[in-house]
Amino acid sequence: SGLPPTVVDLHLMLPLEAGQWRLLEPPAAGRLGSSDDLRALQPELGWPFPLAEAYLALESPETAGGEQVLVGTERMLLQAWVAVIEAADLRLQQVDWLLAAARRQLVVRLGEAGGDLVWLLQQGRGWRLLLLRHGLPELDRYLPAGAELEHQVQQLLAAWQHQGGASTQPARWWITAPQEAWQQLAWCPWAEGEGQPSLLALALPDQAPITAAASSIDLLQE
Numbered sequence: 001s002g003l004p005p006t007v008v009d010l011h012l013m014l015p016l017e018a019g020q021w022r023l024l025e026p027p028a029a030g031r032l033g034s035s036d037d038l039r040a041l042q043p044e045l046g047w048p049f050p051l052a053e054a055y056l057a058l059e060s061p062e063t064a065g066g067e068q069v070l071v072g073t074e075r076m077l078l079q080a081w082v083a084v085i086e087a088a089d090l091r092l093q094q095v096d097w098l099l100a101a102a103r104r105q106l107v108v109r110l111g112e113a114g115g116d117l118v119w120l121l122q123q124g125r126g127w128r129l130l131l132l133r134h135g136l137p138e139l140d141r142y143l144p145a146g147a148e149l150e151h152q153v154q155q156l157l158a159a160w161q162h163q164g165g166a167s168t169q170p171a172r173w174w175i176t177a178p179q180e181a182w183q184q185l186a187w188c189p190w191a192e193g194e195g196q197p198s199l200l201a202l203a204l205p206d207q208a209p210i211t212a213a214a215s216s217i218d219l220l221q222e
Contacts, residue, residue, distance in 0.1 A: 006091075008090055008091065009091055009093045010085060010090045010091060010092050011093055011094045011095075011096070012081060012085070012092060012095045013097070013101060014073055014078075014081075014095065014096070014097045014098060014219075015098055016098055016099055016123055018074075018077055019071060019099060019100065020045070020047045020048075020071070020073070021069060021070060021071045021072070021097070021099070021100060021137065022069075023067055023068075023069060023070075023136055023137055023138060024038075024067060024068045024070050025065070025066075025067055026065070026066040026067065026068070027041070030066070031060055031066055032058060035056035035057070035058060035222060038051075038056065038058070038070065039051060039052075039056075045072075047072065048074075049075075051072075053074060053075045053076070054073065054075055055072065055073050055074075055075055055078050055219045055222050056070065056071070056072045056219070056222060057070075057071045057072075057217040057219045057221060058070055058071075058217075059100070059217050061136070063134060063136065067136055069136065069137070071100045071217055072219075073095075073097065078095065078219060081095075092220065094216065094218045094220060095218060095219040095220045096216055096217055096218065096219070099121075100217060101216065102176070103130075103132070103135075103137060104216070107132075110172070110174075115169040115171070116131070116132070116170075116172070117135075117171065117172050117174060118130075118153075118157060118171050118172070118174070119131075119132060119173075119174045119175075119176070120153070120173070120174070120176070120177070120185065120188075121176040122177035122178070122181050125144070125145055126142055126143055126144040126145050127142075127144075127145060128141070129141045129142075129143055129152075129153055129156060131160050133164060139156065139160055149184065150187040157171070173189065175188075
């Protein structure tokens, strides 16, 4: 656009494969104040890289239980992105993770934090299943596409609902995928009575801009 690099502030959104997250229950002393507090606890996160080799960010939404969302990415991966941006003479202001940002905006878009949400996100040749309660991610699984997809989703959903107790409202469904992929999801539930689908679609290029602000995270803070 002809803008000099000195006036461009770049906000980097890491792709799906670049990030990891966990939902943290608060310790007895209360919420964690920073990623340093988490490192001092040395929890086993089950990530493909150790805690010492990660950039971390904590999101602390206002919830009754005081849960926090931890987001992390491998240190070498982020440093490689930073090196590329520096070589282009751009100013990197903030680094977020695509899935974490999409979850925050989805909660804003739906207009309420309560209830259960079943979120199916097409990723590569398969589907990523996310189960959210009160807007927070409690389960995140990658499932291959195929004849077993419906059974796997229903099995995980039943186990999750049994473990967490029945919600006061029926779970809503949200699909993030091109419309041509919907034929794989013909078994998804539809609302009764008015005949309107409870299946909502987030077709990213076609949606109107989201005006409500959602708090962001910055993996560069470390």
